[in-house]
Amino acid sequence: MDAVGVAPCQALTSLYSVIKWPDSLSEHPLCLSASPLLLQHPPLSSEPPSLCLSPSRVLISMANLLLTLSLWLLAGSHFVKATYYRHHRYIPHFYRYREHTANTDNLLPDGSNPVPEVTQSGASTNHEIPEVFHPAPESVHPMPEVFHHVPEVVHPAPESYLPPQVHHPAAPVPPFSSRVFYGVMFDAGSTGTRIHIYKFIQKDPVELPVLDSEMYHAIKPGLSEYKYNPEEGGNTIRQLLKIAKKTVPEEEWKRTPVVLRATAGLRLLTEEQAEGILKEVREVFEESPFYVPSNSVSIMNGINEGVLAWVTVNFLTGHLYSNTRRTVGILDLGGGSTQITFLPKSKKTIETAPSSYTARFSLFNNTYELYTHSYLKNGLIAARLATLGALGADGLDWKVFTSPCLPKKYRAEVTFGGNTYKVSGIPDGYAGYKLCYYEVQRVIKGIFHQPYEVKGTNVFYAFSHYFDRANETGLISERGGTVEVRDFKKKAKEVCNKMTKYRPISPFLCMDMTYITCLLKEGFGFKDSTVLHLAKKVNNVETSWALGATFDFFRNFNIH
Secondary structure (H helix, E strand, O other): OOHHHHHHHHHHHHHHHOOOOOOOOOOOOEEEOOOOOOEEOOOOOOOOOOEEEOHHHHHHHHHHHHHHHHHHHHHHHHHHHHHHHHHHHHOHHHHHOOOOOOOOOOOOOOOOOOOOOOOOOOOOOOOOOOHHHOOOOOOOOOOOHHHHOOOHHHOOOOOOOOOOOOOOOOOOOOOOOOEEEEEEEEEEOOOOEEEEEEEEEEOOOOOOOEEEEEEEEEEOOOHHHHOOOHHHHHHHHHHHHHHHHHHOOHHHHHHOEEEEEEOHHHHOOOHHHHHHHHHHHHHHHHHOOOEOOOOOEEEOOHHHHHHHHHHHHHHHOOOOOOOOOOOOEEEEEOOOEEEEEEOOOOHHHHHHOOHHHEEEEEEOOEEEEEEEEEEEOOOHHHHHHHHHOOOOOOOOOOOEEEOOOOOOOOEEEEEEOOEEEEEEOOOOOOOOHHHHHHHHHHHHOOOOOOOOOOOOOOOEEEEEHHHHHHHHOOOOEOOEEEEEHHHHHHHHHHHHHOHHHHOOOOOOHHHHHHHHHHHHHHHHOOOOOOEEEEOOEEOOEEOOOHHHHHHHHHHOOOOO
16 A cells, blocks of 8 residues: 555544444444543443443444544545645656756755645655656666656646745856956058057957057058068068057966958969068967967958948947947048948949949848948049159150159159169149149049948048148148048149149149049049038047958958
8 A cells, every 4th residue: 555545544443443343243332431432341340331332333334434434534534645646746847857867865856946845634744755766876767758748638737836946056156247358450551561559458258348559550551562672672561560569467467369460462462472571470470479360461341441440430420339220421532542432321332333342241130231432543642653653654664654743853763662663743834722633623523432421411421632632732631521522623723824833742643632632532522511520539549451351360250
């Protein structure tokens, strides 16, 4: 008999044991003493019993009594077993979902959530926990997988009963603490090599890092000038690394990545010449105490150059933090190439643009589709040579390239991309804005695509040589400022008509200002009234693609 029926059976045995039967019911009447539930033979004393019954009445009474007791015991046993079974059948939830590798010495729930105790009136409460609750000995094999599924009959549990739950305290998650880290980015341009050393503070792992400071330094000429002597180019990188070692704390050197991205200057070289320079830079990086990732040295394509410059400016102006997706466009005029990048407001801009003029990328949980394009050989220095007819020309040893954009008496040699060119004004000819504009227009016409909405209300930041020439001619101060496109045109006319006055600044100033005017109007299609923000720095950080490239290195924007 199982544990469920123990208490009722003990009560029945006790009751039957107090009944003492005579040899024959017909021989003696049964008497019930004053003590209830105690049947016995007539006493030997002469005292009459409390109540004496005839045998026939005794049989009837006993039958009724036995029937009543049987029904009571059956009902009680059923109630106890049902109650206990209800408890028993939900306990396996705990065991069946435990891993086989669990500690078999501690399978029961802890004392904070005990198993409900089942008691019955009249039954002993000192019984041990049934064996079903004891952990299986180590020699017993774990239950087959087929038994791990809990039968549907036990679901759902009655609302009036909650099975014991095992509470495993969650591992404490340490709070995120701000950390400081550094990044060193080399901008290997056509006119010089610049080093940007950024100090970041990461206050939240899912938010933009805070740019704490930037150390910037530039040297000339650019690496492309060392195409015949890569070792000398490597020495320029060593000089800049000394600045990095002074800026970055020594304990951070091994964790600080050094990355170099080359732009149009190396794009204009042959593959063999460019690779020779890049190989030398890698060797110099390996000598340094900084962290050198596998892709630390490479040539950046024009699309990335435009996109990452856009990221830099919009980060510095706070537009990447805004939920309105209001951003600013960028105009970057380098020595070998120029870029235009902005976030279109109209779908027509994307639909009417050539497929290679758009780029998609992910940035800090947002996806952007930008209009962007880089025009190689249309940077300011390359455009000078193109205007002179010298770019890609033969006979550089003896040819002299002239232009009405230069002072009449000017004659010199200029170097670009490792080549030397003889250039001159026209001594007996004419010079001035109109003639210069005509020559510059030939370089631009038919090359540039004019975006659909560029004549709208988009805000553009212009930097690099846009800023330099505007500052040199007095359009803006060192702190930058805003100008209209027509302001470049006015200043170009002034400079070209007074070349002698502006020659000490640069003999190419007339050509440069005329080229910028023609580029904005004839090339990109800006209106004369379009306002441009000219800035060399925003919040004391250089406006270039370098900061965006550093973010891309750490986060991988997947630009495509």
